[in-house]
Amino acid sequence: MSTKNAITGIVGQGAIGLLAASQLALRQQPFHLLLRQHQHHSLVLNFRTRQQDYPLLLNCQRPQLPITLLLLPVKAFSVQSALAQWLPLCAPDADIVLCHNGMGTLELAKQQLQPGQKLWFASTTHGALKSGPHQLEHTGIGRTVLGPVNDIAKDAVAPFALLNEALGPLEVVSDILPVLWQKLAINAVINPLTALLMVKNGTLTEPQYRAHIEQLVTEFCQVAWTQGQRFDAPSLAQTVLSVAANTAGNYSSMQQDRALQRPDELEFISGFLLAAAAKAGIGIPAHQQLYQQLRAVKPA
Numbered sequence: 663m664s665t666k667n668a669i670t671g672i673v674g675q676g677a678i679g680l681l682a683a684s685q686l687a688l689r690q691q692p693f694h695l696l697l698r699q700h701q702h703h704s705l706v707l708n709f710r711t712r713q714q715d716y717p718l719l720l721n722c723q724r725p726q727l728p729i730t731l732l733l734l735p736v737k738a739f740s741v742q743s744a745l746a747q748w749l750p751l752c753a754p755d756a757d758i759v760l761c762h763n764g765m766g767t768l769e770l771a772k773q774q775l776q777p778g779q780k781l782w783f784a785s786t787t788h789g790a791l792k793s794g795p796h797q798l799e800h801t802g803i804g805r806t807v808l809g810p811v812n813d814i815a816k817d818a819v820a821p822f823a824l825l826n827e828a829l830g831p832l833e834v835v836s837d838i839l840p841v842l843w844q845k846l847a848i849n850a851v852i853n854p855l856t857a858l859l860m861v862k863n864g865t866l867t868e869p870q871y872r873a874h875i876e877q878l879v880t881e882f883c884q885v886a887w888t889q890g891q892r893f894d895a896p897s898l899a900q901t902v903l904s905v906a907a908n909t910a911g912n913y914s915s916m917q918q919d920r921a922l923q924r925p926d927e928l929e930f931i932s933g934f935l936l937a938a939a940a941k942a943g944i945g946i947p948a949h950q951q952l953y954q955q956l957r958a959v960k961p962a
Contacts, residue, residue, distance in 0.1 A: 667730070668730045668731050668821075668824060669694070669725050669727050669728065669729050669730045669731070669753075670686070670691070670692065670693040670694065670729070670730070670731045670732075670733070670824055671693070671694050671696045671725065671729040671731070671732045671733070671748065671751065671752075672686075672693055672694070672695050672696065672733045672735070672828075673696045673732070673733065673734045673735070673736055673744050673748055674696070674697070674698070674734075674735065674736050674740075674744070675695075675697065675705075675792075676735055676736060676737070676792075677790035677791060677792050677798065678735040678761060678786065678788065678790055678829075679695070679733070679735040679736070680695075680707065680709075680720075680790065680792065680798045681788060681790040681798065681800060681828075681829070682733060682735065682828035682829050683695050683720050683828075684707065684709040684711075684716070684718055684720070684798060684800075685827060685828050685829070686824070686827060686828050687709075687718045687719075687720060688709075688716060688718070689827050691824065691827055691828075692721070693721065694721055694722070694723060694724065694725045694729070695720050695721060695722045696722075696724070696748055696751075697722055698747070700722070700724065702722055703721075703722055703723050704719045704720060704721055704722055704723075705719070705720040705722050705796075706718075706719060706720075706796055707719075707720055707796055707797070707798055708796060708797050708798070709798050709800070710797075710798070710799045710800065711799075711800035712800070712803075724751070725751065728751065728752060728753035728754075728756070729748070729751050729752045729753065729756055730752075730753050730755075730756050730757065731756065731757045731759070731821050731824055731825075732748060732749075732752050732756055732757070732758050732759065733759045733761065733784075733825075733828070734748075734758070734759065734760050734761065734762075735761040735762065736762060737762060737763075737925070737927055738762045738763065738764045738765075738766065738767050738927050738929075738930035739925060739927065739929070739930065741760060741762065741767045741770075741771055742767075742770055742771070742774065745758075745771060745774045745775075746774065749774060749775065749776075749779075752779065754776050754778045754779065755778045755779065755780070756779050756780070757779075757780050757782060757815075757818075757821040758771075758775060758779055758780065758781050758782065759782045759783070759784050759808070759821070759825065760781070760782070760783050760784070760811075761783070761784040761785070761786060761829075762927070762930075763845070763849050763853070763915060763927050763930070763931060764846065764849065764927045764929075764930025764931040764934060765842055765843075765846055765930060765931075765934045766929075766930050766933075766934045766937075767930070768781075768783070768811050771811070772811065772812050775812065777814070778814065779814070780810070780812065780814050780815035780818050781810070781811040781812040781815055782808055782809065782810055782811060782815055782820065782821070782838075783808070783809055783811050783838045783842065784806050784807070784808045784825065784829065785806065785807045785808075785838070785841045785842060785845050786804055786805070786806040786807075786829050787802070787804030787805055787806070788800070788802060788803065788804035788805075788806065788829055789801040789802025789804065789909065789912060790802075791912075801912060802908075802909060802912065805830070805831050805832070805833065806825065806829040806830065806831070806832050806833070807832075807833050807834075807835055807838070807841045808820055808822075808825060808832055808833070808834050808835070808838075809834070809835045809836065809837060809838025809839075809841065810836070810838070811838065816836070820834045822834060839891065840891060843886050843889070843891040843893075844893070844898075844901075846882075846931065846934070846935065847879065847882050847883075847886070847893065847898055847901075847902065848901065848902050848905050849931050850878065850882055850931050850932055850935055850949065851866075851875055851878045851879065851882075851902050852866060852902065852905065852906055852914050853914045853915065853916035853917070853927075853931055854916060854928065854931065854932055854952045854953070854956055855871070855874075855875075855878075855952070856913065856914040856916065856917040857914065857916040857917045857919075857920045857926070857928075857956060858952065858955055858956055858959075860917060860920070860921065861917070862910065862911060862912060862913055862917075863905075863906045863909045863910055863911075863912050863913070863914055864906060864907065864909070864910025864911060866903070866906040867903055867906050867907050867910065872903075874948065875899060875902060875903065876895070876899050877948045878948050878949060878952070879895050879898050879899040879902060880895045881939075881946035881947075881948055881949055882898070882935065882946075882949070883895045883898065884939075884944055884946070885935055885938050885939045885942065885944060885946060888938070888942035888944065889938060915927070916928065916931070928953070928956055928957070932949055932952060932953040932956070933953065935949055936949060936950060936953060
């Protein structure tokens with residue numbers, strides 16, 4: 663379907679959702695920002711990217727026609743409820759795109775879709791920060807990898823054009839699982855450690871954390887191997903440290919959630935990894951300890 667005829671819905675007011683909406687607004691591409699509590703026809707936002715400020719008016723009106731592309735950049739624990747709310751507004755052959763940290767949502771999401779709806783996953787390295795209710799800063803210029811999840815998506819043409827404008831540059835792959843496992847490796851180290859220590863990502867590059875990070879990565883590789891995902895532990899540890907260095911001034915999403923007393927994605931990151939390890943009969947004590955420490959201080 664051409665972008666001209668597409669009805670695009672973006673769910674929620676999270677940082678990545680607002681980033682996608684802002685990029686489309688700058689390019690004068692139509693979209694609908696879908697909010698759980700529908701109170702306003704538009705949202706005023708000051709969008710800062712590449713040292714430039716752009717005052718934007720984001721369309722929050724419900725679409726009159728069925729949605730053909732639904733982007734869900736919501737937390738993993740909100741995927742099921744978001745799909746339940748917004749799938750009734752979607753066309754029977756709509757493209758549904760998930761975008762979140764962690765793993766464990768795909769099988770349930772597949773069951774919620776109609777037979778003709780295509781399920782995709784977008785993994786992005788873009789960074790965005792909401793510094794206020796009407797302020798968004800594009801803190802890290804990244805890229806996005808898109809891959810099919812259900813069988814009908816594997817035989818379909820990817821919704822490339824709109825997603826490339828919203829979260830590009832976009833790469834389409836036939837198998838998204840290696841991408842998700844590599845991102846899980848990074849998230850399973852940086853997110854829980856920074857959330858426990860309450861520090862920025864760059865702190866993890868200090869020498870005193872090196873041995874702990876290497877142990878976490880080695881354990882991760884053991885679990886990934888049982889899932890058919892092959893990683894070299896030393897090079898993966900270097901990747902984790904490179905991400906921490908490249909985002910040194912940023913706080914991880916889990917650290918921010920903890921700092922602001924919000925629900926976090928611990929169960930879909932460390933929890934998912936521990937469940938996979940248990941199923942395979944593998945002990946991963948470093949991840950287990952980190953998970954238990956965070957559970958012990960989990961905000962109410």
